[in-house]
Amino acid sequence: MLTEKQRLLFEKLKQIKDTYVDISVGSFHPQSNTKWWADSGEAYKLLRNKLSSEEDLEAITVIQNELVKTVIYHIMEMIDGYGGLSFEVDLIDKETKQSLRDGIEFHDKFMDYLYENEEDNKK
Template sequence: MTNEKQRQLFETLKLIKDQWVEISIIKHENCLENKEAQNEIIEAVLYSVMEMIDGYNDNLTFSLDLIDKDTKQSLKEGIELHDQFMNYLYEAEKERY
């Protein structure tokens, strides 16, 4: 279960993903297959970023966190960002179609 700030983070990442999917479609031929492929690639990139923040990337020798500057609270608190982000995307995009 995510809190409001975590949900806002996921929503913002989804908006970034959607924006770049649309830009990639405009730059390439406009067909449904291409859009789905671009969507999957961009989702995978964002998932990888969230995995990195969660500590599942062996390339980093240090731990990352996302901290709310006002409250000093971690957005990682109590969840795995990468899993919850994908759950958020699934629910958000299910409503869209």
């Protein structure tokens, strides 16, 4: 069972994932005026020409969602102590001075949270 603060953290991470996947995929639409970061602008132009159907955009959405989920999962794994760092890290609630890791493995509980709260999993 998650504490309220753990749930809020996972909710915010999911919102970040959803927002940036939406922005990124939206930039592939031919009518999009979204300007992506300068370093990847040419790559977006190239892919915009290749990803033209709704099926293409759905496929890239799935791929990007999985990629971002995996990155967050591995960051959570690192915080849990499995990432190969030579030192331990933690997330501390500055108000209470308590670890948000208390009683959970971040990487597992984050994925559980996503499974329970992703629209695709509710079908």
